[in-house]
Amino acid sequence: MQNPNPPSLSDKWALILQSAIKSRDPFIGRCIHAPIIKHGLCLGVFLMNNLLNFYAKTGFFSDAHCLFHEMPLKTTFSWNTILSMHVKGGHLDSARQLFDEIPHPDSVSWTTMIVGYNHLGLFNTAINTFLRMVSSGISPTQFTFTNVLASCSAKKALNVGNKVHSFVVKLGLSGVVPVANSLLNMYAKCGDSVMAKVVFERMRLKDKSTWNTMISMHMQFGRLDLALSLFDQMSDPDIVSWNSIITGYCHQGRDIKALEMFSSMLKSSSLNPDKFTLASVLSACANPQSLKLGKQIHAHIVRVDIDTAGAVGNALISMYAKSGAVGIARRIVQLTGTSSLNVIAFTSLLDGYVKIGDINPAREIFDSLKCPDVVAWTAMIVGYAQNDLISNALALFRLMIREGPKPNSYTLAAMLSIFSSLASLDHGKQLHAVAMRLEEASSISVGNALITMYSRSGSIKDARKVFNQICSYRDTLTWTSMILALAQHGLGNVAIELFEKMLKINLKPDHITYVSVLSACTHVGLVEQGKRYFNLMKNVHNIEPTSSHYACMIDLLGRAGLLEEAYNFITNMPIEPDVVAWGSLLSSCRVYRNVDLATVAAEKLFFIDPNNSGAYSALANTLSACGKWEDAAKVRKSMKDRAVKKEQGFSWVQIQNKVHTFGVDDALHPQRDAIYRMISKIWNEIKKMGFIPDTNSVLHDLEQEVKEQILRHHSEKLAIAFALINTPEHSTLRIMKNLRVCNDCHSAIKYISKLVKREIIVRDATRFHHFNDGSCSCQDYW
Known part of the structure; x- marks a missing residue:
């Protein structure tokens, strides 16, 4: 029997190079390069491709480049080898230049580029490359499909995914x-559970990944x-x-079910549970009732020496903070350091400190973060706001604007919420400009x-402008916010x-x-509409x-004077x-x-x-209004005996970014004398116009003259007088009050608005009153 031809020297060295790649031995391969040149084998494409492949896969990039450029003859395999080296090194720009130089790119060339784009998160580019x-x-090939489908998944590009699916079927x-x-x-x-089910049911062969994907989707x-x-079928x-x-x-x-499945x-x-299992069950223990079980899982983590620097450590921090x-x-943070602290753990810790009213440790942790992202900044700002530390939140x-990351929509929404609570229109407008500049408005x-x-700052006109810009998004909260705003500003019919x-x-x-809509009916007295x-x-x-x-509903009936019906409604409530x-x-009584x-x-x-x-x-005011002074006095004495403190009424106005607050008969303001002269002058002028003080609003048994003096110095009147002194003529006045505006003030402000020819907007405890030229937007129904 004749022996087969022995392998050539070229074949032997090719085998050695292939073996060196598998064993990751860089020295053997390099030793062969010189003999190849010495024996004149450098013209053989097969051997040179093996040598090029060796250099590319063992990390000798410069040697691979030199060899590639010296090769007199290059095949598509040669191009693909050097292309793959660039892609795996993350050099997509140079890879793209190489790809464009390939005389005849094949499926491997295209797939290599798609894989590279996919790994760097350039999913749209990967999809476009597939289409080209x-x-x-x-x-x-099947490798092309798995990668482009991964890009479609990442971008939720269902339309492209459907087209890829048709190619898959076409190619069998x-x-x-x-x-x-x-x-x-x-x-x-992509959220298409129907097609996912079709694919699943048509699969003759299924592996664990198949089942896990379906389970995860259904969950x-x-x-x-x-x-x-x-x-259960697995x-x-x-x-x-x-x-x-x-x-x-x-x-x-379903935390209990999660813990049952873990058991x-x-x-x-x-x-054995891995870090993902432990992170999930720890999140299921993140409440005071499951703290004991959380501690047991923590003990297991310590016992089996699981690394707590990453996901598990963050889950432990969140679990303890939320419990x-x-x-x-905090001790776990000190042990593991803040370098691996993620936003979820930080916000949980922050929330824990917020609940106990101790925000300083949270700020210390925030300051220790190397590069806090926008979520951490936002969480810290919200934490300050929740603890009424408004100046800290603003600072x-x-x-953040000067040194931190660019605020996102949630940061801006949090800050706008702060300005809403302050009713600070000027600050709110400035932040609106920032949002527009950041393209987040x-x-x-x-x-x-x-x-x-x-709305809360008194500018319903601007609120409606914003609504008209975003109402096309069909967001329920958007429409609800606008309906409530209109109702609070006395535009109940427009709200409806x-x-x-x-x-x-x-x-x-x-x-x-x-x-919101029931409030709108309440503010304009539409009882039957509210019932409907x-x-x-x-x-x-x-x-x-x-x-x-x-x-x-009780407020709707009560304000309309249907007190018995309101009482019956209360007694028949299922709660x-x-x-x-x-x-x-x-209040209605x-x-x-x-x-x-x-x-x-x-x-x-x-x-x-x-x-x-x-x-x-x-109750005391009701009795006083009905002339039952002794009964009213008994109620007030009972209140005093029980050390119940009455909420004091006060009003405030913001002028040039400074808030000025006034109480009844306020004597503390630096401009006190000028304010009292102004209100005395206004009082006399509006009385000449026909205003009659409503002394019934003073629910004490006093002389009429004393009652009138008390009425003249109500906090909202003092705030208006101050604002008239310190603002330009014809500008709108915006006054805020913590309690319901009394009948006398309501009547007086109508006259004042006509006297000074200004719009006066007053926000009381329940709504806005827009006073203009002697009338109010509430039409005297409040």
Whole structure:
């Protein structure tokens, strides 16, 4: 028998090079290069391609480049080898230049570029490269498909994914498990559960990745029963399978089920929990009731020596912080350092400190973060705001603008919320300009915050402008914010028209929308309309009324003088009436001077909240208004004996970024004398115009002259006098008050607006009053 031809020297060296690549031995390969040249074998394409491949895969990039440029003859394999080296090194720009120089790029060339773009997160470029590849007549391989489908998943590009799917079917690759799994993952990530199910059911061969993708998808969509059914069908679920179920339960708020599945995993399988399992079960323990179990899991982590520098450490910090054990969470931060502290853990820790009212340690941690991102900055600002540390929040935001990352829509919305609470229109407008400059003003969160800020600062006109710019987004909160704003500014009929338009375009209202529209009916006295909306909410939109909805209905009936009906409504409520419900009835009883019902409502309030100063004041004022001075005095004495402090009324106005606050008979302001001269002058002028002081608003048994002096020095009148002295003529005055404006002030301000020819906007405890040329937007119904 004749022996086969022995391998040539070229073949031997090619085999050695291939072996050196596998063994990652850089020295053997380099030793061969010189003999190849010496023996004149450098013209052989096969051997030179092997040498080029060796240099590229062992990290000798400069040697690979030199060899590539010296090769007299290059094949597509040569080009692909050097192209792959550039791509794996992350040098996409030079890789693209090389790709454009390839005489005849094949499927490997195109796929290499797609893989490179995909790994660097340039998903759109990867997808476009695939489309160019197909247009060039090059058939994709299974590796091309898995990578481009990964890009479609990342960008949620369902339309392109559908086209890729058609190519897969056309080329007969739908039965290839990795390709089918990529299709399945793409449909799941894009939210098309129907097509995901079709792909899954058509797969003849399924691996664990197939099952895990379907389980994860069902969990993500809240179909827990379907996910559990698939999980039970798996013969040997792996750790990813268990994690999908446990994490899914956590995301759906089913913490107990998550912990039960974790316990079942420990009992029924030999699998050890990994860092993802532990992070999920720790998040399920993030409440005071499960703190003991969380500590046991922490002990297990310490016992098996699991690294706590990353996800597990952050989950431990979040768990302890959310469970009220902020001190332990802080110690873990000190042990692990802040370099691996993620935003979720930081915000949990911050929230923990906020709840106990100790914000300084949170700021220390924030300051220790090397490069806090925009979420951390925002969380710290919100933490200050929640603790009423407004100046700190403002200072941190200014520091963020100067030195930190660019604020995002949530940062801006948080700051606008602060300005809303301050009713600071000037600051709010400045921040609106910042949002426009950052191109965030049209985002939903910022737009909604702007509507609220402008509304609470007294500029309903600007609020409507913002709404008109973003209403096309069909966001329920946007429409709800605008309806509530219109209602609070006395434009109840316009608010109701907007609500009807909302229903017409099939934008479903939520429970907050109904609170807003019922408030609108309350402010304009549309009792029957309010009743219709209440029934619509229950019977058509299937929204169960909350205490807020019931309080709106009581207020609606009470303000309209239907006190008995309001009382019957309270007694027939399916839920226990709260302070707001009885308070609304008591307030209406004071307006309509119904002593008997006022007494009943007050007694109910005292039972729920014995220290409710508003109940004492309202009952005493009702008795005083009906001339029952002795009974009123007894109520006030009872209030004093029980050390219940009455809420003091005050008003404030902001001028040139400074807030000026006034109480009744205020004697502390630096411009006191000028203010009192101004209000005395105004008082005499409006009396000449026909104003008659409503001395019944002074609910004390005093001489008429004394009553009139008290009325003249009410806090909102003093604020108006100060604003008239310190603002340009014809400019709008914006006055804020913490309590309901009294009848006398309401009447006086109408006359003042006509006298000084200015619009005066007064925000009291429940609404805005726009006074202009002698009339008010509430039409004297408030």
